[in-house]
Amino acid sequence: xxxxxxxxxxxxxxxIVGYGGGPASIPLIENEVVDRYGWMSVSEFSEVLALGNSLxxxxxxxxxxxxxxxxxxxxxxxxxxxxxxxxxLILMIILLGLLYRFKDSPKVKRMxxxxxxxxxxxxxxxxFSFFATSYTxxxxxxxxxxxxxxxxxxxxxxxxxAYVILAALVYGGIFLG
Amino acid sequence: MKQxxxxxxxxxxxILGYGGGPSSIPLVHKEVVQTxxxxxxxxxxxxxxxxxxxxGPINTKMAGYIGYRVGxxxxxxxxxxxxxxxxIVLMIILLASLSSVxxxSWVGGMTxxxxxxxxxxxxxxxxDFYKKSYQTLGKVIASVAVVVSLLLxxxxxxxxxxxxxxxxxxxxxxxxxxxxxxxxxxKGVS
Numbered sequence: 068x069x070x071x072x073x074x075x076x077x078x079x080x081x082x083i084v085g086y087g088g089g090p091a092s093i094p095l096i097e098n099e100v101v102d103r104y105g106w107m108s109v110s111e112f113s114e115v116l117a118l119g120n121s122l123x124x125x126x127x128x129x130x131x132x133x134x135x136x137x138x139x140x141x142x143x144x145x146x147x148x149x150x151x152x153x154x155x156l157i158l159m160i161i162l163l164g165l166l167y168r169f170k171d172s173p174k175v176k177r178m179x180x181x182x183x184x185x186x187x188x189x190x191x192x193x194x195f196s197f198f199a200t201s202y203t204x205x206x207x208x209x210x211x212x213x214x215x216x217x218x219x220x221x222x223x224x225x226x227x228x229a230y231v232i233l234a235a236l237v238y239g240g241i242f243l244g
Numbered sequence: 245m246k247q248x249x250x251x252x253x254x255x256x257x258x259i260l261g262y263g264g265g266p267s268s269i270p271l272v273h274k275e276v277v278q279t280x281x282x283x284x285x286x287x288x289x290x291x292x293x294x295x296x297x298x299x300g301p302i303n304t305k306m307a308g309y310i311g312y313r314v315g316x317x318x319x320x321x322x323x324x325x326x327x328x329x330x331x332i333v334l335m336i337i338l339l340a341s342l343s344s345v346x347x348x349s350w351v352g353g354m355t356x357x358x359x360x361x362x363x364x365x366x367x368x369x370x371x372d373f374y375k376k377s378y379q380t381l382g383k384v385i386a387s388v389a390v391v392v393s394l395l396l397x398x399x400x401x402x403x404x405x406x407x408x409x410x411x412x413x414x415x416x417x418x419x420x421x422x423x424x425x426x427x428x429x430x431k432g433v434s
Contacts, residue, residue: 124331132332155300185390197363213387
């Protein structure tokens with residue numbers, strides 16, 4: 068019972084303190100898992116992180132799901148994912164519920180309008196960091212090939228992103244492995 | 245049928261979102277706004293703004309909230325599980341069956357190739373948001389706001405959550421002057 072409580076705390080705290088999405092909470096998770104509870108060594112943790120980074124899907128939930136499973140089996144996994152996801156999700160449902168109750172008020176419309184340029188700026192920063200990561204990992208030539216090809220497929224030929232990403236996976240497995 | 249669509253939408257955006265939570269934002273946008281039309285661009289922007297402001301993983305917050313709105317409590321569980329369960333299972337299987345993940349160089353190669361593709365999708369979404377901004381706020385105000393946001397976020401390293409909260413507060417507190425402001429804004433646009 069104590070173990071499940073610890074698992075809950077180990078993922079609840081990084082989830083609630085880790086502003087800025089999944090990747091921001093990784094060092095916090097490491098702090099709990101390696102330093103506080105000693106469930107893993109640093110090198111084991113980095114092994115898990117390396118694999119987590121190569122697999123698709125949100126990183127924080129993958130880490131919590133796996134580490135929870137390793138420590139407490141299926142129930143441990145469920146507890147860890149719940150602790151990482153539920154608190155901020157509940158807050159979000161309440162806040163957006165309030166927002167939609169006053170959807171037609173000019174105040175709320177203005178919020179939507181005012182926030183948009185900032186979201187555009189944040190997405191722009193993310194765009195840049197994706198390109199920068201690709202430049203560091205795959206070099207300038209591969210990056211440009213992939214950018215031009217995917218832009219053409221997505222925007223000109225209107226291919227569904229799923230197929231473009233699958234094509235990139237095959238390309239990467241063969242040429243960038 | 246609705247629950248099946250929720251499963252498909254979040255399974256697809258989860259399993260294709262290489263490179264951590266933020267990479268699935270354009271994929272979720274594609275499913276939710278374009279494929280299934282559960283939300284307008286405006287509503288999606290609100291959800292994204294709030295998800296960025298609150299702590300915790302962004303992708304599951306978005307999945308959970310959108311699933312809840314479309315399909316109630318069951319939809320919420322459905323959306324979260326569809327986006328995270330497949331890769332957690334994959335991770336447990338791989339870590340249990342392999343002594344070292346570093347031998348999987350082709351897995352690394354696959355991930356590397358997806359990063360710029362997601363970058364392109366992110367760029368398109370950025371452009372959409374910018375276009376919407378200048379349709380509502382006017383080109384000058386929108387451009388200035390984008391540049392100021394960039395300076396605050398990247399040069400002064402102000403946390404996005406703080407910036408978003410401040411902007412939302414300004415929008416709320418400005419209520420008394422609202423009608424005049426909106427008229428001025430319309431004049432600015434036309």
